[in-house]
Amino acid sequence: MSDVALGFQQAAQFSSLIATAIGVLLGLVVGMIPGMTISTGIIIVLPMTFALDPNISIALLLGLYVAGMTGGSFSAILLNIPGTPSASATAIDGYPMADKGEPGRALGIAIVASFIGGLFSFGCLYLISPFLADLALDFQAVDLFALVFFGLTVICSFAAKSLVKGLMSAAIGLMVVSIGQDPIMGTARFTFGDANLLSGVHFLTAMIGLFAIPQLVENICTEDSIRNDNNTRIGVRGVIPSLSDLKRMLVPVSIGAPIGSFLGVLPGAGGPIAAFISYDYAKKANNNPETFGKGATEGIAAPESANNAVTGGALIPMMTLGIPGDPVTAILIGALLVHGLAPGPMLFIERADFAYGLIFSFFWANIFNLVIALAGIGALVKVLATPRALMMPTIALLCVIGSYALRNSFFDVWVMLGFGVIGLGMRWLNMPVVPLLLALVLGKPLEEHLRIALTASQGDLTVFVSSPYSVFFLSLAALSVVWSLVLEPRREKAKQARLASGV
């Protein structure tokens, strides 16, 4: 049997399908709760996956990832509060449509557009991944270094409003990664004689702290988030989109899905950017752009198809190159590593059945997302009324369980809290955590490939311009930094102008 057929069989097993469906259900719930990100949702579920089979674990997490994007639009449409940052653009037209008394119609359009966007990105994932993995097999250490370096710089440029702060965040991550044994010679570095530090800081422990603790603090300590409780008395009817709505969705979805898939591939670009760009293009392509912002079908379909298409796009570099496109794929890499599976080109050689299983699980996640969201929307929106006073302490306990369960170590729980404090400090400084997080994932390969390349060339720096791949990636890295340096003063000027005009 071919690897593709084996992968399909794995993803279509009853246990995998059930896991996907549960993941979708959880994702819709997590996504729609304002203040809960998909990353936090995955972190909460993560400890439960340690004991599961890798196929089942990944099916569950993919379900959560895909549905989380869709779930974010529910609160954006019903409450004008985006559940996830990616759903911000959906609120522009989703909420006015719901406000006009058609919440079911708005939700239906969002769900179907999400499905089409997700399915399109599945096609890209299925067709591009094996090809890209094949290409990546030709990469030498110098190319791999350049690729990882590009991944890091582009994240710093995209994720941060300030390039200096983005780079500083990544530098802190690289510093943390250097704790423990060095990847080439095994020399203990910065361990201070503590055996716990020999294997370094566990990436997932750090991530739980970085993401979940600041989120918890924000949810518990912010008065507004507490006041938002129980403000939903929502009746949802007429969710299935009409034929005329489906026709009107055709153009915006054809714009949103490719944009989302493409931007998903770029590390750091992510759902919010894809959603807003698609919204903008859909508006420009429309004959009646004045209807946008007043509940236009196209204004919901374009961003929703784009943000769900990002999911499949982000899985492409994760699976083929081991480079995460966003925080969620970084967590997925961590989850795979826990199960002894290293994403990258070798995954398609050594465990091709698993790689294709993952791709098909993504397909099923999109199918379940459509079915469960359309069928269960009436019951699902009731979650918006769950008391925060019960939800937040439960999440806090799950964070502690997640960090403890990784290695049955109290040390990891302290590390988690330490990173939580670091995350809070970064928030205080308006410094993005995403570059730090991705540096934790990419730091080891970055150092490893750099040292191998320099060792092979006897310290000759011209090795970095000796390969076309390396030149290509390093040029892109330089371009992303220059781009950010050009954009930053403009953004600052625009901000000053806004402040001056009092807008």
Next chain:
Amino acid sequence: MIMPVKNIIAAIVFAVIGIGYGSLASGLPDRAGIGVPGPAFFPQLIAGLIVFLSMALAYKGISGLRDFDQHQNGSAFPIKTIGLIAWFTAFIFSLSYLGFLFAGIPFFAGLMMMCQSRRWLQVTIGAATIPIVLFYLFRDGFQILLPHAQWL
């Protein structure tokens, strides 16, 4: 505190961290040959980067102070955040002595009250049931053993 001041403080802290990290890195044993990067190579590179970025951040802070709009407000002292972190710390500290269940129940109740839950019945029921459910779910459902009380 206003952002330019925060930037300057952060720049000083990062510069100290960078210099300390760099000096620790220079003390690492060098087992590599001539022209071959050893274990200290990468950390020294990062230390240099951190110091350079600290200077850039300090410059950003100083130039921000010059252009700063006096009408912008700084953020308030986050007393509730510090309280929450202290509560978390106390919980983790007690975890190894009291175990997940006995440490988890008061922790949960405390967090519920921080969420401004004033319904005592809800707090009592929530704090008593959810940690217990999680403990047995992970122990029996996922075979993940959570910390036990040392004295039991």
